[in-house]
Amino acid sequence: MVSTSDETTPLIPEAGIGSQTSQAEQNTNIEDGSIREGQSPKEDLPKSKIGIIAVLLVGVFIANSDGSLVLATYGKISSDFNDLESGRWLLTASLLASCAAQPLYGKISNIFGRKHVLLTAYSIFGLGCIISGSGHSMTQIIIGRVVGGAGGAGMVSLVSILISDLVSLKDVASYRSYVNVVQTTGRSIGGPLGGYIAQTLGWRWPFYSEFPVVLLAIILVAWKLEVPKREGHIEESPWKKLKRIDFVGSAFLSVSIIACLLALNFFSNAESWSSLVPIILAVVAILLMIAFCLVEKFWAKEPIFPLQLLTKLDTCTSYVILACQMAAQLGMMSSVPLYFQVTKRAKSGEAGAYLVPAVVGNTVGGLITGAYINRSGRYKLPIVLSGGLAAIAYTLLIVRWRGHTKIWESLYVFPGGLGTGIAYSAVFIALAASVTEDEMAIAGTGLYTSGGIGSVIGISVSGAVFQWWTKKGLENALNGVENGLEIAQRALSDVGYVNNLEGYIHGLVVDGYLTGFRAAFLVSLIFSASSFTVSLLVREHNLRS
DSSP states (O other), rough: OTTTTTTTTOEEEEEEEEOOOHHHHHHHSTTTSSOOOOOOOGGGGHHHHHHHHHHHHHHHHHHHHHHHHHHHHHHHHHHTTTTTGGGHHHHHHHHHHHHHHHHHHHHHHHHHHHHHHHHHHHHHHHHHHHHHHHHHHHHHHHHHHHHHHHHHHHHHHHHHHHHHHHHHHHHHHHHHHHHHHHHHHHHOOOHHHHHOOOOHTTHHHHHHHHHHHHHHHHHHHHHHHHOOOTOOOOOOHHHHHHHHHOOOHHHHHHHHHHHHHHHHHHHHHHHTOOOOHHHHHHHHHHHHHHHHHHHHHHOSSSSSSOGGGGOOHHHHHHHHHHHHHHHHHHHTTOOOOOOOOOOHHOOOOOHTTTTHHHHHHHHHHHHHHHHHHHHHHOOHHHOOOOOOHHHHHHHHHHHHOOOOOGGGGGGGHHHHHHHHHHHHHHHHHHEEEEEEEHHHHHHHHHHHHHHHHHHHHHHHHHHHHHEEEEHHHHHHHTTTTTTTHHHHHHHHHHHHHHHOOOOHHHHHHHHHHHHHHHHHHHHHHHHHHHHHHTTTTOOOOOOOO
């Protein structure tokens, strides 16, 4: 891959991306016995590729099932410790740690090798499972979630980077569509399976049950994964490799991301915009990010995240598009179950089932996009369509979901998921086409970081907007009703109370909630429209060889 290509320059020579090594160099370009003599890394036999990627997908599955597993069990865990207020940290702690650790994996894998760093990520995730499962306090379990999140970040992002190492760029979209399927399957199975295990054996066993799968993944990767050496690779001692890590820049970057996401989280739950804690965290995040930029520009010999990547239009557009798409979908998904609980008195399991079309849309979008890019060598059209499809979905939710939603109307969330699935596959190819091979690992983990940050922004902003407008809607709807203010306050804090209301009062409360839902869906529409607008700036390279 070369960064100087114009819009019609083929990025894939016959021997693979950027493959300009001589036959003699190819004969010696072997790490762990991965390439037979005279064979280029990206000319592996199809069965070999499929076997390697199948091994990698075990980790992808367990990392994605972990999030939905905790979603199904956090209420029981926090109830057992009589600490419902801390229950949400079981969900957010892992996400915060993942966003903070994500940018580090790219550079570190360049220094120590993909295989070693991936095995380390598995080990960290497994340790987090043990800490959470054996926790005797909410604090210990949350610490386990932080450790697990830091490991899970590498388990997912390094797989996509390894795929781009092993296959030609035009084929990457197809192979990443399989990753999307496994991710979706993991998220779909994790919740029901974790909930069942928790009900039958106790909430500790869902965490314990993850460890054998992680151990299997470690064994398979250590045994089967064979990674070609990167061009220009130089053997170094572990000490010299360690000295190359930009520890200062890494610390500033990680802490600034955590401070930023915590500020968003506290803002979304604050009683007013002038609350002191989120303001302090926001200021700290800005100062640390400035310090990080100064360190990377003037001090670090090998920056953990080279700032010049952010000067490339194609890199920035990829990051912004994925962040906006994830913000739009996660904002929507955080509102849909509550919508059906309020309007249809649906139970938690039934309400969650209304998200299935969006998850299916993610899978279908990834598969279609992979096949299209593999066949055509083009990726801009899918990126543009992704924002348009998502915007249509959120517009339909605003216009049509008025409290009496029919079953077929619940399928409006499908194009929202479809758009995100398309974007997830296509922007990775756009990013890969815009950077050099040496930059790909760092740029790729940056893309995953942008998606994670977008998810937190979507949930936080959508949640804050929903709370504010629902409060206003309830106050307006119940104005003049006896004990209207008390009803509004209780309705805003307890869905069970809403479901127990009857007749005219229940209708007024639902109307108040609908004000908040429309506002939340409007947030998703704005994010998806932003994604569509930015997608028009994407410059396309011809990926055909």
